[in-house]
Amino acid sequence: MIEPLYSPDIRRYENGMRYRRCGNSGVLLPEISLGLWHNFGGADSLSNSFAMAHCAFDHGITHFDLANNYGPPYGSAEETFGCIMQKSFKPYRDELFISTKAGHDMWPGPYGNWGSRKSLMASLNQSLKRMNLDYVDVFYSHRYDPETPLEETMQALVDIVRQGKALYVGLSKYPVDVAEQAYRYLAEHDVPCLVFQARYNLFERQPEKTSLLLAKQHGVGFVAFSPLAQGLLTNRYLNGIPNGSRMAQGRFLKQEVLTDVVLNKIKHLNDLASQRGQTLADMALAWLLKDEAVTSVIIGASSVNQLKTNLKALQQPCFADEELLRIDEICK
Ligand SMILES: NC(=O)c1ccc[n+]([C@@H]2O[C@H](COP(=O)([O-])OP(=O)(O)OC[C@H]3O[C@@H](n4cnc5c(N)ncnc54)[C@H](OP(=O)(O)O)[C@@H]3O)[C@@H](O)[C@H]2O)c1
Numbered sequence: 001m002i003e004p005l006y007s008p009d010i011r012r013y014e015n016g017m018r019y020r021r022c023g024n025s026g027v028l029l030p031e032i033s034l035g036l037w038h039n040f041g042g043a044d045s046l047s048n049s050f051a052m053a054h055c056a057f058d059h060g061i062t063h064f065d066l067a068n069n070y071g072p073p074y075g076s077a078e079e080t081f082g083c084i085m086q087k088s089f090k091p092y093r094d095e096l097f098i099s100t101k102a103g104h105d106m107w108p109g110p111y112g113n114w115g116s117r118k119s120l121m122a123s124l125n126q127s128l129k130r131m132n133l134d135y136v137d138v139f140y141s142h143r144y145d146p147e148t149p150l151e152e153t154m155q156a157l158v159d160i161v162r163q164g165k166a167l168y169v170g171l172s173k174y175p176v177d178v179a180e181q182a183y184r185y186l187a188e189h190d191v192p193c194l195v196f197q198a199r200y201n202l203f204e205r206q207p208e209k210t211s212l213l214l215a216k217q218h219g220v221g222f223v224a225f226s227p228l229a230q231g232l233l234t235n236r237y238l239n240g241i242p243n244g245s246r247m248a249q250g251r252f253l254k255q256e257v258l259t260d261v262v263l264n265k266i267k268h269l270n271d272l273a274s275q276r277g278q279t280l281a282d283m284a285l286a287w288l289l290k291d292e293a294v295t296s297v298i299i300g301a302s303s304v305n306q307l308k309t310n311l312k313a314l315q316q317p318c319f320a321d322e323e324l325l326r327i328d329e330i331c332k
Pocket of ligand 1: 065066230244299301302303
């Protein structure tokens with residue numbers, strides 16, 4: 001059953017959440033944000049989606065990350081969020097920082113994908129309707145489109161802000177050389193890029209040498225997606241592949257990834273986390289947040305329990321030098 005009336009925890013800003021400035025902007029984002037890629041689709045339990053969104057906001061998570069095609073089916077995570085807006089979050093719109101994206105496959109035909117002005121503008125109009133919103137806080141170009149002039153994609157982002165449909169813009173997964181040009185274009189048009197979104201976790205270190213570095217140099221915020229490597233960096237797969245897990249579903253996290261070598265690394269990391277008195281998930285999140293240039297980590301969760309576990313990462317943010325060395329040794 002969905003609770004018809006939701007009153008958020010009055011202590012939601014005293015529950016341990018910390019907020020970081022997003023690049024050179026004035027905006028603060030929670031160190032932990034919630035992503036709706038999985039578990040908020042039309043095929044998922046609506047009451048669980050409501051419960052997770054409520055739990056997040058009750059713990060000071062103000063940032064919710066979506067995209068046009070999150071589901072399945074495509075669009076349904078935004079519809080679920082629209083329902084949550086309507087029934088629970090409407091009075092708190094000004095406390096929320098909501099992002100969506102366009103650039104991956106969304107609807108049939110030549111305009112439902114990639115980065116043309118036509119595609120981005122149409123997609124955002126659809127997203128606003130699905131989410132019951134007048135505007136989003138950030139609109140992202142979800143990926144670089146090498147077939148569309150960069151100026152066309154960037155000018156569409158600029159115009160979206162001018163139209164008042166997004167307050168800020170962001171980029172996701174752009175190659176660094178293109179991101180640099182994009183940052184310049186946006187800054188020259190008085191709509192500086194607020195935030196860059198990349199996959200960054202203990203097993204995926206590439207951003208340290210590329211996008212995270214560039215974001216720092218340009219005063220752009222940085223948010224890490226899949227900070228738990230889709231669940232690998234938790235205790236989820238320590239003793240096999242549980243029914244209902246993302247790996248058991250096999251669409252986005254393939255069983256082939258869980259080799260003996262990877263499982264061994266997970267076990268060693270898990271041992272180190274236990275020695276620190278933390279879960280592996282919490283250690284993995286705290287490890288990302290030790291760098292001040294990481295504005296926020298966008299986690300996913302399939303239950304309120306997972307969400308609550310992950311929020312404990314904020315309680316133990318520090319690492320001894322030997323622990324950091326040991327982590328690098330295990331992950332290399
Ligand atoms: N810009 C982009 O292209 C892009 C791409 C990917 C993601 N994202 C954003 O990043 C968000 C997060 O991505 P993600 O879902 O891959 O993040 P993640 O935090 O790495 O993985 C989340 C999954 O890990 C498992 N998990 C989480 N906490 C756990 C715990 N305490 N114990 C055991 N298992 C746990 C759950 O999987 P089970 O279902 O197995 O329980 C959960 O769904 C997305 O929702 C989206 O907003 C953006």
